[in-house]
Amino acid sequence: MIKLIQRISNKSCLSLLAFALIGFGSSFHSAIQAQDVMVIEATQTGLDLTPIINNDTLENGEFAERIYELQRNSFYFVSSQLGKDGTTLHIRAEEGEGTPPLILPLQAEGGGFPDIIRQRGDLILEGIWIDTQNGENRNEGRPIRALADSSRIVIDGCYLVNARGTGLAVYGNNQKWYIKNSVIGRMGQRSTPGGNGRPIDIRDARPVDSLVFSNNTMYMIMDRIVRTQGASIGYFEFDHNTVFNHEGEHGMLQLGTVYDKAKVTNNLFLDAQWKGAHPNVAEQTQKENDSHYLITLDTLVADLEVEISHNNAAWSPLVYTYWETNSAFTSKPPLMIPSLENVMGTEAFNAAFIEEEFVELTEIPTLTDMADYMNNLFADPRPDPYPRWQETDVIGAPFIDASYPTTAASYSAAMNGLPLGDLNWFPDKKAEWEEMVTSSELGDELPNAFVLENAYPNPFNPSTQLSFELSSPSNVRYTVYSVLGQEVYTENLGLKNSGRHTMRFNAGNLSSGVYIIRMQAGAEVRSQTITLIK
DSSP states (O other): OEEEEEEOOOOOHHHHTTOOTTTOOSOOOOOOOSEEEEEEOOOTTOEEOHHHHHTOBOTTSOBOOOEEEEOTTOEEEESSOBOOTTSOEEEEEOSSSSOOOEEEEOOOTTSOOOOSEEESSOEEEESOEEEOEETTEEOSSOSEEEOSTTOEEEEESOEEEOOSSEEEEEOSSSOEEEEESOEEEEESOSSSOTTOOEEEEOTTOSOEEEEEEESOEEEEESSOSEEOTTOEEEEEEEESOEEESOOOTTOSEEOOEEEEEEEEESOEEESTTTTOSOSOOTTOOSSOTTSOOSEEOSEEOTTOEEEEESBEEEOOHHHHHHHHHTTTTOOOOOSBOTTHHHHHOHHHHHTSBOSOOOOOOSBOOOOOOHHHHHHHHTOSOOOOOSSOTTTTTTTOGGGOBOOOOTTSGGGGOSGGGOOSSOGGGSHHHHHHHHTTOOHHHHTSOOOOSEEEOOOBSSSBSSEEEEEEEESSOEEEEEEEEETTSOEEEEEEEEEEOSEEEEEEEEOTTSOSEEEEEEEEETTEEEEEEEEEOO
8 A cells, every 4th residue: 555665756847847737647756866755555445645644753753754656546535634744745646647646635523624734844746636625515724724934835736626715825924835837726615705715825924935826727716816915925926827717706816015026927817807896895905995906916115026017818708798787886807006007117017918819718617607607616516426537617627728729819929929828738838938937937946146044033022133144245235114014124234245144133113013024135135024022
């Protein structure tokens, strides 16, 4: 049932990105040093992963750190959430052909269903299918929760479907998230829509260090793709993603406060936020809170870099009919909050989206009419033989095909003449893209001209120590902001030599609360949260 092996993968990060969502034949495995791999062989009735992974410890009682490899064309259960406190949890699909391994929650004796993962450490998922609906019931919580401060989470080549609230929940501060080459769909709760149904929720994190979405396909999302409600992000990137049949109860990309850079490029939004600019703006937190926009920011902080370009937002005739029929309640949503024009400039602001062009995707769940869509989005479960390969969405998340005709204008409208949207549907074009992108777009660590260490102590009163390390001489300055984006202190430290440096920040004249430190060395910026308790 379980095999422990040593395996060295010489495939690079570029080769792992070349997998085909259509063929399921390529490797998801990233370049690693020699590391234990535990192959967990499936059974015909499904195997419980919880005791195998959570009880995998060394002789000294510490968690073993190895890769857990699951078999294709198989399914597994979790009886309680997976998690390895203080170390990395790394689960991947085996190489080769076949349907991705499916993980389902196992119903407890009391009738509830557990989350799939609650991880207090780094997390890497590669090529895994997670479905939080098992039979007639669906997990009420958040299937994947990341709880550790300063952790790194990579979701690569995965399928995440049927979350009622949110798929990916951010609870730790200063986390780095890389979500790439994945399919995320069927999120929300029809009976109590509210804010339910979002791929990622960061409202409990202050701040997120970096949040990168690259080459993903998202569909049947009831609420926002990103929910912040006042939270902050250091670096945000949303590049080459395809979004379709998205209701958008509270908009689409709610970015909160971004401190370093906000990048939204090369995306294809089809029937996105079709619920429109309706008047329920209770959960909006940006200044222009009179409407739901596709892209919002709360506060435009000083020195923020914004890059929004080469996107297509288009709606089918069916959606336009819906807006016309319900014109007293809703209308076509505006694309971006107006104040972004002050940062981007009028020309870039007006050119952020190409002229609207709706394209038909090859094989996706159809949006026949609004009533049918709402009724079928989370309809009564279909028969539940295990594994449920083809019941979900009739087509099934791993079986959709979001490619579109090469004759469409969107096919050459991205940067460098590439197609808009998720490039995994165009493997040849994906290979071209891989030759051009930067490390952040690949989902690796962001450029590391300097390292800002965690403040100590934190929480503090009245001062805390800040340490940073430079790889080359740089001019350094730092600014402290309140959680509302108001600048409360700034200091220019001047030219610093390479190496490690230490300084103290004294907050004796500030009130108790949470603050964000933004430190810049040359062109590189790092941010972190500090808490003053008096």
